[in-house]
Amino acid sequence: MKSADVEKGVPFNRPYLGRAELAYASAALASAHRQGAGPFTARCHTWLEDTTGCAKALLTSSCTAALEMAALLLGIKPGDEVVMPSYTFVSTANAFVLRGAIPVFVDIDPRTQNLDPARVAAAITKRTKAIVPVHYAGVGCDMDAIMAIAEQHGLYVVEDAAQGLMATYKGRALGSIGHLGTISFHDTKNTSCGEGGALLIRDKALIERALVLWEKGTDRQKMLRGEVDKYTWVDVGSSFLPSDITAAILLGQLEEAAATAEDRRRTWMLYHDAFEEAEREGIVVRPSVPAECRHNGHLYYLLLPSAAARDAFIARLRQRGIGTPFHYVPLHSSPAGRRFGRVHGPMRATLRAGACLVRLPLWRGMTAEDVETVIREGLAVLAELGGRVAPHIPPAARRGTPAAALTAGS
Numbered sequence: 001m002k003s004a005d006v007e008k009g010v011p012f013n014r015p016y017l018g019r020a021e022l023a024y025a026s027a028a029l030a031s032a033h034r035q036g037a038g039p040f041t042a043r044c045h046t047w048l049e050d051t052t053g054c055a056k057a058l059l060t061s062s063c064t065a066a067l068e069m070a071a072l073l074l075g076i077k078p079g080d081e082v083v084m085p086s087y088t089f090v091s092t093a094n095a096f097v098l099r100g101a102i103p104v105f106v107d108i109d110p111r112t113q114n115l116d117p118a119r120v121a122a123a124i125t126k127r128t129k130a131i132v133p134v135h136y137a138g139v140g141c142d143m144d145a146i147m148a149i150a151e152q153h154g155l156y157v158v159e160d161a162a163q164g165l166m167a168t169y170k171g172r173a174l175g176s177i178g179h180l181g182t183i184s185f186h187d188t189k190n191t192s193c194g195e196g197g198a199l200l201i202r203d204k205a206l207i208e209r210a211l212v213l214w215e216k217g218t219d220r221q222k223m224l225r226g227e228v229d230k231y232t233w234v235d236v237g238s239s240f241l242p243s244d245i246t247a248a249i250l251l252g253q254l255e256e257a258a259a260t261a262e263d264r265r266r267t268w269m270l271y272h273d274a275f276e277e278a279e280r281e282g283i284v285v286r287p288s289v290p291a292e293c294r295h296n297g298h299l300y301y302l303l304l305p306s307a308a309a310r311d312a313f314i315a316r317l318r319q320r321g322i323g324t325p326f327h328y329v330p331l332h333s334s335p336a337g338r339r340f341g342r343v344h345g346p347m348r349a350t351l352r353a354g355a356c357l358v359r360l361p362l363w364r365g366m367t368a369e370d371v372e373t374v375i376r377e378g379l380a381v382l383a384e385l386g387g388r389v390a391p392h393i394p395p396a397a398r399r400g401t402p403a404a405a406l407t408a409g410s
């Protein structure tokens, strides 16, 4: 049942429709080139290369497909190990499992929910081939530390920047710092075309083979450049490229990506201010953004003191028509994660995020009233729960240390 003063609900997500998408999609539909690698695809590539500074961008049908391309491109083989967080989406691991590799799950930093470099370093073996940092919530991982570990051991770094478009680490675009980066344009992301993604390539030595994998294992791109007169099967590959109709929709979204991030960052900040006191009182822990990171307003989360409090928060806000879902179920605890992967080290922060994290509604175009409704009802539910669920927050957190060491389920 809705509370009397919540007139309308607030969904967790509402994909944004900008000014140009319909016109661009009509033009693509009316054109003779609707298949992949057409003029709209080329414009998206240029936009991504100019905006992120990567050497080459390739649109893919999803971030999942971009991760699968990355695993193929790096020649990942059965028995290879790939170090990654457990607190991530299944595709981060699946792309490498498809090549027979073993995901080695390590813990995250409890302040950012991002891969903890010290845990990565401890998990390296002679079978390690790559590290996959996931930039959770569009906040950059500690890329200097991760790149230093990779360099020391001769490893590849694939940034899972599914949530990272328009966010930076030390001024560099997420996804353009490792050898490869992957972006998602799924409907839940800031910039979306329904389903879509991109592979960003920084390492120029990987570009030529990436073009072959992208075009079903053929040298068709060489033919288009006039370097061969007919194209043929030269390597493994798949149909990774989206149609030019999808690219047309995406181009409209990309052209508004900066405004989208601005709009979302404003809402993010309103939430951050509104829940400051609740954090001081030890009722929630808010996200922490390192000084060297500029986030893109992709996601606002709160960490509740226990799984029971988190589940009650979600249920009570759902009754008020407000969508506040939890996020990842840690991969190492899932049936496939247990079957295909292994864990290195403790998983305290991962378990806490899996059990205690909720996401608040955040999308471009939320009205002031929408935001106020979420804040008012969110604070009201926290007050209700405060009476029932005693938070176990160490004194350091009460003094304002963000994301202090709460334990999962405590």
Ligand SMILES: Cc1ncc(COP(=O)(O)O)c(C=O)c1O
Binding pocket: 062, 063, 064, 065, 088, 089, 091, 092, 134, 160, 162, 163, 183, 184, 185, 186, 196, 197
């Ligand atoms: C961290 C991460 N990686 C990969 C993906 C997969 O993205 P897509 O749905 O575009 O395949 C997601 C999806 O939400 C994600 O959150």
